[in-house]
Amino acid sequence: MRRLRRSESLRALVRETTLEPGDLIYPLFLCPGEGVRCEVSSMPGVFQLSVDEAVREAEEAARQGLGGLLLFGLPEAKDEQGSGAWDENGIVQQGLRALKRTRTAKKLVLIADVCLCEYTSHGHCGMIVKSGDGWAVDNDSSLGLLGRTAVSLAKAGADVVAPSDMMDGRVGAIRRALDDENCADTPILSYASKFASAFYGPFREAADSAPQFGDRKAYQMDGANLREAMREIELDLEEGADMILMKPAMPYLDVVRAARERVDVPIGAYQVSGEYSMLQAAFQKGWLDHDRAILESLLGIRRAGAGFIVTYFAKEAARLLS
Numbered sequence: 001m002r003r004l005r006r007s008e009s010l011r012a013l014v015r016e017t018t019l020e021p022g023d024l025i026y027p028l029f030l031c032p033g034e035g036v037r038c039e040v041s042s043m044p045g046v047f048q049l050s051v052d053e054a055v056r057e058a059e060e061a062a063r064q065g066l067g068g069l070l071l072f073g074l075p076e077a078k079d080e081q082g083s084g085a086w087d088e089n090g091i092v093q094q095g096l097r098a099l100k101r102t103r104t105a106k107k108l109v110l111i112a113d114v115c116l117c118e119y120t121s122h123g124h125c126g127m128i129v130k131s132g133d134g135w136a137v138d139n140d141s142s143l144g145l146l147g148r149t150a151v152s153l154a155k156a157g158a159d160v161v162a163p164s165d166m167m168d169g170r171v172g173a174i175r176r177a178l179d180d181e182n183c184a185d186t187p188i189l190s191y192a193s194k195f196a197s198a199f200y201g202p203f204r205e206a207a208d209s210a211p212q213f214g215d216r217k218a219y220q221m222d223g224a225n226l227r228e229a230m231r232e233i234e235l236d237l238e239e240g241a242d243m244i245l246m247k248p249a250m251p252y253l254d255v256v257r258a259a260r261e262r263v264d265v266p267i268g269a270y271q272v273s274g275e276y277s278m279l280q281a282a283f284q285k286g287w288l289d290h291d292r293a294i295l296e297s298l299l300g301i302r303r304a305g306a307g308f309i310v311t312y313f314a315k316e317a318a319r320l321l322s
């Protein structure tokens with residue numbers, strides 16, 4: 001076996017899996033204001049950005065040949081329904097319009113996250129209703145708001161909408177809403193199997209979207225279930241999803257592989273905030289080699305079967321790959 005490992009050129013010739021900047025999607029967190037670059041303390045190197053700063057990031061991402069951007073928003077104010085999500089002048093809508101005006105942004109796929117948790121005062125991904133002594137996230141009353149959000153983002157310039165809420169039937173509801181509102185060309189990237197995970201912790205600081213009570217286990221998936229993930233994916237595809245996104249990546253690579261073998265649509269995986277932050281922590285301690293660990297973590301996700309990867313390391317990785 002070692003004959004083919006003797007030189008870098010030989011290793012390159014027989015390499016089975018590739019990793020390119022165009023495979024990588026860079027998440028951005030948009031916030032109000034001007035000239036704002038506010039570092040997320042649990043995610044070194046990740047910033048909440050005002051729209052003008054986000055435009056600058058996008059120009060760099062385009063220069064680096066990244067595949068696209070995934071946009072999240074931090075609204076000025078939150079309410080029970082999360083109305084900032086579908087506000088025509090919402091923060092992501094403003095960002096999309098500004099990005100669409102730049103020439104470099106045309107080289108990037110602009111993907112807009114569709115969810116309510118960044119915009120609701122309670123921090124849940126759907127509508128809250130009373131249930132006995134407690135509360136519940138109501139499925140069906142959330143669907144209309146998600147559809148409305150997707151339409152608003154598509155009209156503001158999103159090339160792709162990406163529902164991440166995990167309500168049942170939301171892909172169908174969003175598809176119908178898009179079709180009814182002259183957005184039939186907008187594809188849906190559904191977070192088809194999104195597991196309730198400890199690895200989302202740092203994101204909640206970045207997007208200011210921590211639930212104010214309870215947790216998300218009644219709508220996000222149980223981490224033990226691979227067969228259930230396949231059912232989620234099949235339902236989303238039946239409802240009209242064009243691509244699927246798996247999340248988190250590293251603790252669920254077997255699920256990515258199973259999905260790759262089962263369905264033929266494009267599959268992406270999200271190397272989530274906790275995966276990023278634990279590597280950053282190890283880099284800060286000097287315990288792992290920064291450059292090699294970043295590329296190895298991404299290559300592993302590609303090898304598992306993801307065609308593209310959403311990652312906070314996108315710019316770093318592109319630099320290492322160039």
Ligand SMILES: [Zn+2]
Binds near residue numbers: 116118124
């Ligand atoms: Zn959410």
